[in-house]
Amino acid sequence: MKKIGQMILISIAVALTGCASTQKPITYNPEKSRALNLVNAAGIGSTLKDTKLPQDTVNTLMKSDAADLSFALSGFGAPLPGLSGLNTAGLNLLATVLAPEDAAARNSIFGWMPEDFAQGKDPKKAFMNELxxxxxxxxxxxxxxxxxxxxxxxSILVLSFINDKLKCPSPETITNNQKFCSLTLYVDDYELENPPSFIGKETYPSFHFSAGNINNTRFRFKKNKNSNFNEFEIVESASSYLPDWAFIYLAPKMIEMDNKQKNPVPIVFEKGKALYFVTTE
Structure with a gap:
């Protein structure tokens, strides 16, 4: 009985902390976009697909400001050169095929933290510190x-933020029927495994914070009806401050831009750079 009890405790410990995987690292598929390669490795991309576009259109996407592009694709703002109505429809179609329970329909944060990065500390706490x-x-x-x-x-942290010009009052001054502006960060469990071959070195084990779980590592904004700040730009900027092994996935229509318009297409942010689900024809 004593041995059985010990085996149960060991099983629980493995389930909670994860164990090193012996499987080979996921390799890069050159026929798919980097965005799709990343979300597939993270456990998100079961229903996400790339849109094939002309080379000059892809070049336009890569050179365009992410916020301006998303605003244009949502039907507001001036259309971008090289991006036709048909191209725009193809990109926006990605937003219509996702069921609410699909991992691709949720904003998430994922990454492969090198084992030595945590320096012996709790990996979840180390990741939360970076976020x-x-x-x-x-x-x-x-x-x-x-x-x-x-x-x-x-595993939970709330950042409230104040800016009177953007109608984000101090939590101490709001009334009962108001909301203060805040961002909640959640860090989910991890598994110790080899990272994808296209994320840093292949040799070291990493703590993989997946985005395929229901309780994935994620973020959520809250604001009152009068608040006027651009969530998209905050996330884009935050990505630039993250380590190069951490990524942010924006699900379509799940974050606000200027004038409370929603982002129309899925995007992966890598060190502040927007990656789109597009390949050349």
């Missing part, structure tokens, strides 16, 4: 005063 610093920098860059609200659950 905290990145989003705090992004908010400060846009003139927000940031207040941190730590939870007893170390």
């Amino acid at each position: 905290e610093k990145a989003f705090e920098h992004a908010l400060a860059d846009r003139g927000f005063e940031v207040i941190k609200h730590y939870s007893n659950d170390k």
Whole structure:
């Protein structure tokens, strides 16, 4: 009985902390976009597909400001050179095929943290520290005063932010029927495995924070009806402050841009650069 009890405890420990995978690293598929390669490796991309576009259109996408492009694709703002109505329809079609329960229909954060990066600390706490610093920098860059609200659950952190011009009041001054502006960060469990061959080195084991789980590592904005800030630009900026092994996935129509318009297409942010689900014809 004692041995059985020990085996149960070991099984629970493995389930909670993950174990090193012996499988070969996922390799890059050159026929797919980098965005699709990344989300497939992260466990998101079961229903996401690339849109084939002419080379000059793809070049336009890569050179365009991500916020301007998303605003144009949503039907607002001036159309971008080289991006026809048919091209736009093809990109927007990605947003119509996702069921609400699909992982691709949720915003998420994923990555492969090198084992030595945590320096012996709890990997979840180490990842949360990186997310905290990145989003705090992004908010400060846009003139927000940031207040941190730590939870007893170390996997959750709330950042409230204040900017009177953008109608984000201090939590201490709001009335009962108002909401203060905030960002909640959640860090999910991880598994120790080899990272994809196109993420850093193949040899070291990494803590994989997947995006395929229901309780994935994620973020959520809250604001009152009068608040006027661009969530898209905050996330884009935060990505630039993250380590090169961490990525942010934006699901279509799940984050606000200017004038409260929603992002029309899925995007992966890598070090502040927008990656689109497109390949050349």
